[in-house]
Amino acid sequence: MARITLVEDDLEIRRLVADALAAEGHDVETAATAMNGLELAIRNDPALVIMDLGLPDLDGNELLRMIRAVSSVPVMVITARGADDVVVRTLDAGADDYLIKPFSVAQLLARVRAVLRRGGLAEGTDRIVVGGLVIDISAREAALEGTSLDLSPKEFDLLRALAERQGEVVTKRDLLAEVWREPYGGSERTVDVHLSWLRKKLGETASDPRYLKTIHGVGVKLVSPD
Amino acid sequence: MARITLVEDDLEIRRLVADALAAEGHDVETAATAMNGLELAIRNDPALVIMDLGLPDLDGNELLRMIRAVSSVPVMVITARGADDVVVRTLDAGADDYLIKPFSVAQLLARVRAVLRRGGLAEGTDRIVVGGLVIDISAREAALEGTSLDLSPKEFDLLRALAERQGEVVTKRDLLAEVWREPYGGSERTVDVHLSWLRKKLGETASDPRYLKTIHGVGVKLVSPD
DNA sequence: ACGGATCGTCAAGGTTCCCTCAAGGGGTAT
DNA sequence: ATACCCCTTGAGGGAACCTTGACGATCCGT
Numbered sequence: 001m002a003r004i005t006l007v008e009d010d011l012e013i014r015r016l017v018a019d020a021l022a023a024e025g026h027d028v029e030t031a032a033t034a035m036n037g038l039e040l041a042i043r044n045d046p047a048l049v050i051m052d053l054g055l056p057d058l059d060g061n062e063l064l065r066m067i068r069a070v071s072s073v074p075v076m077v078i079t080a081r082g083a084d085d086v087v088v089r090t091l092d093a094g095a096d097d098y099l100i101k102p103f104s105v106a107q108l109l110a111r112v113r114a115v116l117r118r119g120g121l122a123e124g125t126d127r128i129v130v131g132g133l134v135i136d137i138s139a140r141e142a143a144l145e146g147t148s149l150d151l152s153p154k155e156f157d158l159l160r161a162l163a164e165r166q167g168e169v170v171t172k173r174d175l176l177a178e179v180w181r182e183p184y185g186g187s188e189r190t191v192d193v194h195l196s197w198l199r200k201k202l203g204e205t206a207s208d209p210r211y212l213k214t215i216h217g218v219g220v221k222l223v224s225p226d
Numbered sequence: 227m228a229r230i231t232l233v234e235d236d237l238e239i240r241r242l243v244a245d246a247l248a249a250e251g252h253d254v255e256t257a258a259t260a261m262n263g264l265e266l267a268i269r270n271d272p273a274l275v276i277m278d279l280g281l282p283d284l285d286g287n288e289l290l291r292m293i294r295a296v297s298s299v300p301v302m303v304i305t306a307r308g309a310d311d312v313v314v315r316t317l318d319a320g321a322d323d324y325l326i327k328p329f330s331v332a333q334l335l336a337r338v339r340a341v342l343r344r345g346g347l348a349e350g351t352d353r354i355v356v357g358g359l360v361i362d363i364s365a366r367e368a369a370l371e372g373t374s375l376d377l378s379p380k381e382f383d384l385l386r387a388l389a390e391r392q393g394e395v396v397t398k399r400d401l402l403a404e405v406w407r408e409p410y411g412g413s414e415r416t417v418d419v420h421l422s423w424l425r426k427k428l429g430e431t432a433s434d435p436r437y438l439k440t441i442h443g444v445g446v447k448l449v450s451p452d
Numbered sequence: 453a454c455g456g457a458t459c460g461t462c463a464a465g466g467t468t469c470c471c472t473c474a475a476g477g478g479g480t481a482t
Numbered sequence: 483a484t485a486c487c488c489c490t491t492g493a494g495g496g497a498a499c500c501t502t503g504a505c506g507a508t509c510c511g512t
Contacts, residue, residue, distance in 0.1 A: 074344070084330045084332055084333055085332070087333050087336065088332050088333055088335075088336040091333075091336040091337060091339065091340045092336055092339060092340075094343075095340065096340055096344055097323065097340070098337075104310045106310055106311070106314050107310055107313050107314055107317075109314075110313065110314040110317040110318055111317060111324075113317065113318060114317045114318075114321065114322055114323070117320075118300065118322055118344060118345075119344075152487080152488060152489085153488080153489095154488080154489070155488095167364070167365050168364040168365060169364065169365060169366045187490075187491070187492095188470095189470095189490080189491065189492080190489075190490060190491080192470065192471065192472085193471090193472080193473095193489085193490080193491090194489085195471090196471060196472060196473095199471095205471095206470080206471055206472090207471090207497090214470075214471090215366055215379070216378070216379055216468095216469070216470075216497090216498060216499070217379045217468080217469065217470095217498090217499080218366060218379060221365065221366075378498080378499060378500085379498095379499080379500095380499080380500070413501075413502070414458095414459095415459090415460095415501085415502070415503085416500075416501060416502080418458095418459065418460065418461085419460085419461080419462095419500085419501080419502090420500085421459095421460085422459095422460060422461060422462095425460095426461095431460095432459080432460055432461090432508095433460090433507095433508090440459075440460095442458070442459075442508085442509055442510075443457085443458070443459095443509085443510080
């Protein structure tokens, strides 16, 4: 059903939760440390991250903040710490749900379903329309004024990333993180080149853009032409 | 901030929650019965519904299903029933979160923030309006009387910095610190030049300002014209 | 009213950033 | 193995932008 990243250092709980999620049909990747969890959360593009707060190498809140810095993936926290101010601080740091150990597996699964359901509703659009541009997410196809565009994989991902935030200016660094999955390294020239190719296929030039407007010194945004 | 419908028959709890939400800046509509709650949830198009399960006229799960039949509004359940199968059943009926009484108001508010945050991510349009001037932060666009202004990066940042404190006089040194990121060095003449360009694009002159008023010897402020 | 300080505008210079072309390497299918 | 597609990287030219200095105008305190 969905790819889920589980970050939990306790072996017994990790097994318990992972097995339960797998039994629901989810694809579960586990990590025992914050750093491994962060790597999974970035690289695997999961639909949900479930994490413990008490990790051996890093405070859970640090991990949460690092995930939030590069992704808006839903995060569910499961932990033994039940103090009210910890709950509030964690939720305000960007967590979507907070479950206190010991918890029932049935309730955990129900909360996972609730979070996934809401996440799916928000981006339930399988098709994004920007002016005369139609982007079919599941088919990985894009069409301009009815005629299909022949886009390479990266070109499509780039266009989709921009379309998902149409009208907003997106920095190249964000695009490197989102499309290329390289939040730190990576050359911004690469983004430039792909943008150039996209523009060519969209039948526009950088000096006379219709859809892809670059904001000097900031980034680029996808807009619907006048 | 957001319109919230609260369905709760216990007067004391209703007051407590409604006051806390109002203190956060929300617009709260309350109902004591399921039927009244349903009516509010449909008619007022709230951003969130908070409901008790133990209502006098109808089982909470019935109400939840009726809301779900016509709306995808987020629903948070607060109730004294903590049995695990009830929690699971309620979440699977479409609830987004489940909080067991007695609960801390701080945690309730944090969970409300979490639910609203996720729901609002899709359409995060933050804009500042000053008279006939509309500044769209995420699109990095400014429009005067409906026609878009073509601003350079620094011009936009400068306008935004002033708009964020509209009506207040801001010193050039503060602007150098905020826009130019140079709290110590930097020439104030630079600010002057950019202000001049801004004024030109805003269609006004320094001697007859409409939006950008300079206070001699102090700084400049962005005001809405009479 | 006068002088010093502050502000407004212009033009030029230099810097930064962006776009595009072309070459090279990795992967995959034929 | 070869051919093809795709991605990455570097370099050059060009465009956009920012800064700076100068000069005139305006403002304020004396």
